[in-house]
Amino acid sequence: MFYRKEKLRFQCTGCGMCCMGNNDDDYIAADPHEQERIRAFLGVTQQWFRRRYIVAVDHGTQGIRIDNSGRCAFLDRANRCRIYAVRPRQCRTYPFWPEVLANRSAWQAEARQCEGIGRGTVIPLTRIKHALKASGD
Ligand code: SF4
Ligand code: SF4
Secondary structure, eight states, X not given: OHHHHSOXXXXXXXXXXXXXXXXXXXXXXXXXXXXXXXXXXXXXXXXXXXXXXXXXXXXXXXXXXXXXXXXXTXXXXXSOBTTGGGOOHHHHSTTOOTTTSSSHHHHHHHHTTOTTEEEEEEOOHHHHHXXXXXXXX
16 A cells, blocks of 8 residues: 555645535535534534435445535635545545555645645654544544
């Protein structure tokens, strides 16, 4: 695994690019526990939360809604996450996802979408492994 040998740098700039333009995806993954945490954070009713922010996909799966232009339902007009403190695992572990860390080319390709890749200090391997484990690798 290339990430074990290379020093990977990452520092999120908060540009919001990874939260928009998701035309290939139907939803942002968020399990029921994560959904409840977000709902409580927002202080809204379950009914309101589900109607406004949650989308049902196949096989009973639910996730955070993405609008027709590919923007996450929680991205505000200034392109900031409205629920950053309680954002789901998919968002917390980015960009340390198995497919992004599969090889150097995948990491470099992702850097073209995310300006935080390659910035800042070197991320400790333990943190990368932790993110990978949390993202289900
Ligand atoms: S695209 Fe990268 S730098 Fe921009 S908000 Fe997402 S993780 Fe942060
Ligand atoms: S929940 Fe927040 S961090 Fe995750 S995609 Fe939506 S706006 Fe981005």
